[in-house]
Amino acid sequence: MTQDSELRIAVIGAGPAGVYSSDIFLRQLAKLGDELGLGTDARIDLFEKLPVPFGLVRYGVAPDHPSIKFIASALEKTLDNPNIHLYADVEFGKDVTLEDLLERYDAILFATGAIKDKPLAIPGADLDGVYGAARFVEWYDGYPTGVREWPLEAERVAVIGGGNVAMDVARELMRNADDLRAKTDIPDNVYEGIKNNKAKELHLFIRRGVAQAKFSVQELREMEKLPGVQLIIDEDDFELDDDTVEEAGKDKLTRQMVEELFVIRDMAEDMEDDGDVDFEGNPADRKYYIHFNSAPTEILGEDGKVRGIRVERTETGADGKMHRTGEFTDYPVEAVYHAIGYKPESVPGIAYDEGGAHLANANGDGRITVDHENGEVRERLYATGWAKRGPVGLIGSTKSDALMIVTAMLEDLAQNKENARLAPDRDPESIDRLLAERGVRPIDFAGWKRVDAYERAEGAKEGREHKKVIDPDQFRALAHGE
Template sequence: MVDQHDDKNGLRIAVIGAGPAGVYSSDIFLRQLRKEGEKLGVGTDARIDLFEKLPVPFGLVRYGVAPDHPSIKFIADALEKTLDNPDIHLYCDVEFGKDITLDDLLQRYDAVLFATGAVKDKPLNLPGADLDGVYGAAKFVEWYDGYPTGARTWPLDAQQVAVIGGGNVAMDVARELMRNADDLKARTDIPDNVYEGIKGNKARELHLFIRRGVAQAKFSVQELREMEKLPGVQLIINEDDFELDDDTIEEAGKNKLTRQMVEELYAIREMAEDMEDDGDVDFEGNPADRKYYVHFNSAPTEVLGEDGKVKAIRVERTETGADGVMHRTGEFTDYPVQAVYHAIGYQPATAPGIAYDERHAHLANAGGDGRITTEADGGDVRDRLYATGWAKRGPVGLIGSTKSDALMIVTNMLEDLSKAAEGGRIAPDRDPESIDRLLAERGIKPIDFAGWKRIDAFERSEGAKEGREHKKVIDPEQMRELAHAE
């Protein structure tokens, strides 16, 4: 292993974004380099510098997923083990395009990999979308995950709420809106402001609207199982939605994940029937004080308002064929609600100096192979620039999808580096401390892995005071103080 103070001869790679995509890619790059480097003529040594605009790493795992996902802790632990590697250097609190430029990086690194995530919602293009009480999922997720620059309070005074979306984010949002605050606090790292907010949540009735049918939803089985175990919540499902024709059942059976999802939904339908038969109870048989309606084949068409505020949502009944094509029926129903949350997709971040494909919502790259191009619809491949994760493919796929992405992009990077002069050592400035001097000159104080560990230790100690494993720090200034404390 190359000594971190003597790595002028190794390859130098910059990765923008320290979420799962960036960390997995860094790990896979080092592994593939050791395995294939000699054969490719690029050697087996590299230094990877990982730049993250937030004061802490892990991106989507820490700030984009509901806090009650049990698998998140394991993913975060695995990412942390990867970062605890002398060949990977963490630079948190350093923003690309503001603190460092593309020219800065190309001067000092042989290749630059963009692993930036998503920062905002796709717009809800419905009449009434601008009414007070209509919220994008991304901002709500930022609030309950304690995002450093997110809202610190959230209006949870609506008694009847609608959530629009047929994917995992919609499920997360709906679940948190139906959550028991004490149960959530006991199981997760939520900060005090989120606990107080959910404790005061007035929502007693939630409607989840999914435009297509049972067999076309995009839920993971894990999400469905988490929905099944909400204290005090009765699930209510329209049995007509489950009358699937033979062609639809056959089509759903061709894909293992779809088949498992449909089977779980049928189990939920039976659970919902039992909840009703037993006198409107929750999953444990206790009286339910909240009702969670799941509507398939239901396409919202308009948010209705009064005095500038949400008062109802108009929904059109749809029909979905075995081919997944949705048809509208012209049958409308208005549901009284005072808040509407839309989880219809994220819009991955742009990067200064990099072309963006607006239609597919990702950085422009050649045929999806991760090589950055000059134009969204093709153009020339730009040397030494790559994208992975959502930056490459748009806001689709689970966290695990980033691993297969990373292997493909790393393979392409190594192939390109092997064809370059000097065994891929292209960057003119090969001093590993050059980036530190540059940031210091600009008054930028990065938070390194040791700094992150100090934040993490504090969060664990604060959690322990309340009998919890972890309690999240949300103030960026407090994070910086903790990280830079000697």
């Protein structure tokens, strides 16, 4: 095989979207490449600004999700492919530019994900004690550039949101530190923080009704098994009319979620009847209130600090449309966490669609455009995952996304008169020389494996499977064998 015979693809972001897309590209090329006149050989270089791959799986999902290690294992197998090369600790727009990559790659795929919170647009959102979920998730997941300490002084806290991130945040705030350490890879600073957490009462506020929430069944089942925590619900929230039940039943996932919420309703009633106990019948020392049809309208403060939250009762029809009632209730709390959605990052040199909160692309098909109003496609540039569609969907949904984008990439490459070999510099070692000239030291897959081995060894000392490294300098030293 000559250097000119292989397609060269750059992927920006080594999280699930980027890794899945790389795998699917190679699989589809092997299947269709000859038919399309492209051949079946390709080299994919994955660029990741963090010193570690896996993005959301490692740094965006709560550590007590049992499915994490299975997803990470699958991603790791993909990265072990000799046709996929990891360049972690390399930041697009800083260490390499769009021009650098267009010179060396036939197509560029952006899978940059999201790490910022959507702003909370209600009065009092700027008070001391109001936190975005993304920053809190970074703390408990040991994000390399995240904070190392978190203020957990509030005895009464509120969480705003009707999706899985809100559930994650609420669960970690109600967690028993010893139980969490025994079952997860949390680092010592997170264990100490949660161990000293003073929260005894938590209120989760969901704007719409039981049938319109966006929780996964797995999240709900994790909520059900919190040692020392009593779940408390409002029975009125579960009075669903026939139209709502019929509408919820049309979608399998929604139906399963609603059924599980009714299991939680029954559990909550049993917990109260048995004397305010947890799921195992032991005395509960923390209370977790779940409020549906509750829209926070203002965060109340005193001396610049959170002292309460004002919530308006809502009504939600079978069509999912929410109506406000004008009935307000104030809850005393000292901290408020909002999990109302992430905002995917912008990318240097690529137009951004502020309304959709994603990179500008043609009709949502992943082909990057001049801007979000001008549908003119920019050749050789693509987006996938949250970078393409905004912060919606679970990790698994990135697979179907990736297949659609890869199909578009292959179609475009096959139509090119130059037989898809568009990058003028076809030397596979060219990118390595460029980075070396700039003093950039990428972490490759072998480097990641060295870190992983260290984390496993440190975890084994405490009878755990893993224990996260969080210091980026230590991470680099381990990865480079120093």
